[in-house]
Amino acid sequence: VQRYIVERLVHGLLVLVGVSIVTFCLVRLTGDPAVALAGPDATAADVARLHAEMGLDEPLWIQYLRYADLLVHGDFGRSQLFRQPALPLVLERLPATLELAAAALVVTLAISLPLGVLSAVRRGGWIDRVGTVFVFAAQSMPVFWSSIMLILVVALWWGLLPASGRGGPQYVVLPALALGFHSAAQQTRLLRSAMLDTLSNDYLRTARAKGLTERVVIVRHAFRNALVPLVTATGLQFALLMGGAVITETVFAWPGMGSLAVQAISNRDLPLVMAATALFAIVILFVNLLVDLSYAAIDPRVRLG
Amino acid sequence: LVAACGSPAPTAPPAAPTTAPPAAATTAPPATSATLARPAQSAAGAPKGQVVVAQGGQIISLDATMETGMLTFNPASHVFDTLLTREEMELKPLLASAWKFVDDRTIRLTIRDGVKFHNGDPLSVNDVKFTMDRVSADGTKSRHFTYTKIINETKVIDDHTVDIVLKQPDASFLGRLTLIPILPQKVVQQAGDEAFAERPIGSGPYKFVEWLKGQRVVVEANPDYWRGAPKIKTIVFRTIAEDNTRMAELRTGGVDIAVNMPPALRKDIESSGKVSIVPVRSLRTLFILLNSLKPPFQDVRVRKAVNHAVDVKLICETVIDGACEPVTGPFGPGVFGYNANIQPYDYNPNQAKKLLQEAGFAGAKVEFYGFAGRLLKDRELMEAIAGQLEQVGIKVNLHVMEFQGFFDNFVLKKNMDMDMGLWSNANNTADADYNLTLNVHSKQRGIYWNDPAIDAAIDQARTTTDPEQRRAQYQDLLSRFVDAAPWLFLYDQVDMYGVSKRVQSWKPRPDEWIYLYQAAVTE
Numbered sequence: 001v002q003r004y005i006v007e008r009l010v011h012g013l014l015v016l017v018g019v020s021i022v023t024f025c026l027v028r029l030t031g032d033p034a035v036a037l038a039g040p041d042a043t044a045a046d047v048a049r050l051h052a053e054m055g056l057d058e059p060l061w062i063q064y065l066r067y068a069d070l071l072v073h074g075d076f077g078r079s080q081l082f083r084q085p086a087l088p089l090v091l092e093r094l095p096a097t098l099e100l101a102a103a104a105l106v107v108t109l110a111i112s113l114p115l116g117v118l119s120a121v122r123r124g125g126w127i128d129r130v131g132t133v134f135v136f137a138a139q140s141m142p143v144f145w146s147s148i149m150l151i152l153v154v155a156l157w158w159g160l161l162p163a164s165g166r167g168g169p170q171y172v173v174l175p176a177l178a179l180g181f182h183s184a185a186q187q188t189r190l191l192r193s194a195m196l197d198t199l200s201n202d203y204l205r206t207a208r209a210k211g212l213t214e215r216v217v218i219v220r221h222a223f224r225n226a227l228v229p230l231v232t233a234t235g236l237q238f239a240l241l242m243g244g245a246v247i248t249e250t251v252f253a254w255p256g257m258g259s260l261a262v263q264a265i266s267n268r269d270l271p272l273v274m275a276a277t278a279l280f281a282i283v284i285l286f287v288n289l290l291v292d293l294s295y296a297a298i299d300p301r302v303r304l305g
Numbered sequence: 306l307v308a309a310c311g312s313p314a315p316t317a318p319p320a321a322p323t324t325a326p327p328a329a330a331t332t333a334p335p336a337t338s339a340t341l342a343r344p345a346q347s348a349a350g351a352p353k354g355q356v357v358v359a360q361g362g363q364i365i366s367l368d369a370t371m372e373t374g375m376l377t378f379n380p381a382s383h384v385f386d387t388l389l390t391r392e393e394m395e396l397k398p399l400l401a402s403a404w405k406f407v408d409d410r411t412i413r414l415t416i417r418d419g420v421k422f423h424n425g426d427p428l429s430v431n432d433v434k435f436t437m438d439r440v441s442a443d444g445t446k447s448r449h450f451t452y453t454k455i456i457n458e459t460k461v462i463d464d465h466t467v468d469i470v471l472k473q474p475d476a477s478f479l480g481r482l483t484l485i486p487i488l489p490q491k492v493v494q495q496a497g498d499e500a501f502a503e504r505p506i507g508s509g510p511y512k513f514v515e516w517l518k519g520q521r522v523v524v525e526a527n528p529d530y531w532r533g534a535p536k537i538k539t540i541v542f543r544t545i546a547e548d549n550t551r552m553a554e555l556r557t558g559g560v561d562i563a564v565n566m567p568p569a570l571r572k573d574i575e576s577s578g579k580v581s582i583v584p585v586r587s588l589r590t591l592f593i594l595l596n597s598l599k600p601p602f603q604d605v606r607v608r609k610a611v612n613h614a615v616d617v618k619l620i621c622e623t624v625i626d627g628a629c630e631p632v633t634g635p636f637g638p639g640v641f642g643y644n645a646n647i648q649p650y651d652y653n654p655n656q657a658k659k660l661l662q663e664a665g666f667a668g669a670k671v672e673f674y675g676f677a678g679r680l681l682k683d684r685e686l687m688e689a690i691a692g693q694l695e696q697v698g699i700k701v702n703l704h705v706m707e708f709q710g711f712f713d714n715f716v717l718k719k720n721m722d723m724d725m726g727l728w729s730n731a732n733n734t735a736d737a738d739y740n741l742t743l744n745v746h747s748k749q750r751g752i753y754w755n756d757p758a759i760d761a762a763i764d765q766a767r768t769t770t771d772p773e774q775r776r777a778q779y780q781d782l783l784s785r786f787v788d789a790a791p792w793l794f795l796y797d798q799v800d801m802y803g804v805s806k807r808v809q810s811w812k813p814r815p816d817e818w819i820y821l822y823q824a825a826v827t828e
Contacts (some may be wrong), residue, residue, distance in 0.1 A: 082365050253520070
């Protein structure tokens, strides 16, 4: 297993190099960072001055190598917009992003676990129908719209929770609901079909024939086998919740990495974009590794390596 | 709708002689210092209460000598003082108790005695020199440099006097001094730029308390402020990017002042009776650039035809929900140098058609470029204009781009594919020079326009230090400019502020500066 982990980490490094090249090209080819930085009152001369200052006059590949050299030494450079080292700026926002992603994951699982399992077990029953309606509704509502509706109804009309910002636990509820609904829909559908798959297996008939109660059959035999795809999806979902919170963060004025990344991108702030993407990439690689490792724990037939 | 964009805008045409840029060798009259409002201390007593201000963008620094833009200046101006300030769009003394032009390029400033920074150190002429050098030295990273590069040097004359010497005469420069806060040299040098930008110390009416990045900046009343303690104890500047969220927070009482309220929802927002929407005619003017360097807009008759073909008043009332005031030229009456006697191009499609015919316009397609999501209803505005032009026989190809790409390609690089382009200008110094020099003068941007006679007129007005003479020069220049119709003249944007009724003695300003020193709050 240790060799497997080392191999995976080496792969991860290669992925990060790829991510850095793609990020660099995307940021540089979509616009001129000096123009963004100079502001709408700048003249061509102002932009030229910034160009020279930021080393943007050199060929693109030299600029990349120069930047890659920094990266190899663990330095993301300084944000052009904030004029501060890029990595600390991003790390500063990490706790808020993790808090929101974790809370949204709780919402996701709290809805999808019972709903997914019960819809499969009572296939065609009322719970299944409610589940289907929920899945349709939650997936077809744009996050932007459902976020604003939550603010209007819960914060403005009912006055139950604060409308935006970050503070005590009451502040995370609305954004977590907005974000969690959407992924709960996907998870419910996935879990339902995984459960239906396992429920039709021969070993379940065997288990029932042994005289086990229906509850034991479902929880110990069916659910455990449906867990493998569920864990994979949950891992990916967590990564998506972290990276996909951009809209939710903006609507709820939540000070996470997503809103920072958007600001960095619209300003073509390469060091800041790079630090944010690298951090997202590392989180996703790490979560994937954990997911793979957990297979072995869930399913004894899986051998890593 | 008419009411929404009508009377409330407090920008009276520049009446009577202003004290603005004083003529050579006149100090600011003592009356000016006296009118500098002090909060009524007797009744108010100690500062109390909290006001939350919601801005639409993130604050990237609290060092307003390095950054420009109101997102930074709004919180920073509470922590710092500037040399001069502006009230009702006229220059007033602040840290400089008086100023005069010693010659046409030397500004002599008298620095006030007895001003202390929050750490107890007195503010001295050296701090003024340090700050001015910081924003104007070669190689400075200050984003004020576009305007401060005209400074040749800043000289300390004695303990109370500083001279700012310009490279060329520029009467509009004084306005810039209202946007540059004076920093404590010793503290900045000890802390370093980075740390100072995060935990600033100034001489202003509020002391810095905390800054949670992406979230809020909190400042607290400075009881020892040299103009007297402010009335509000705590001010919080929050970042809420989404309009609907800002509106919800305003209505739930989570914020007290919110920028950019959607004009269409005014009634809805005011229905609770706890908040009002306060419109103010801003210094941001929108216009359409016409490419006069190639046909068809090379012909002045075609440019005039466009100005007659578009019903700006109707667009204002319907498309923009009343949040605008049509202008007759490149800027509105809030700007020094405005000419009230210019006859607007009236909406007259027949006249437009006649002019097009005279010019031999054969119905060529024009390429109209612009951007969306940056100005209120920008996309809808362009579509409306295109629709009205089609009605007089000008076919329009509309291209909506991302803002930075548009700016780079057309405003800076002047790509000749463009026939028409959306542009706007926020005239934060409220001086004609700003807009004209930047956008019209061929030595600056000269966006699709090149006229040596107009260049010369701009140069002449900029170097005239007598305000009345200068105003007359602008008025003459403007009537020539409007007659040449290099732009389709549109309107001044009207900003809508949501204001809680708890907030007293405060009203929004045309320059987007939110300053609460004289305001109060009820519980």
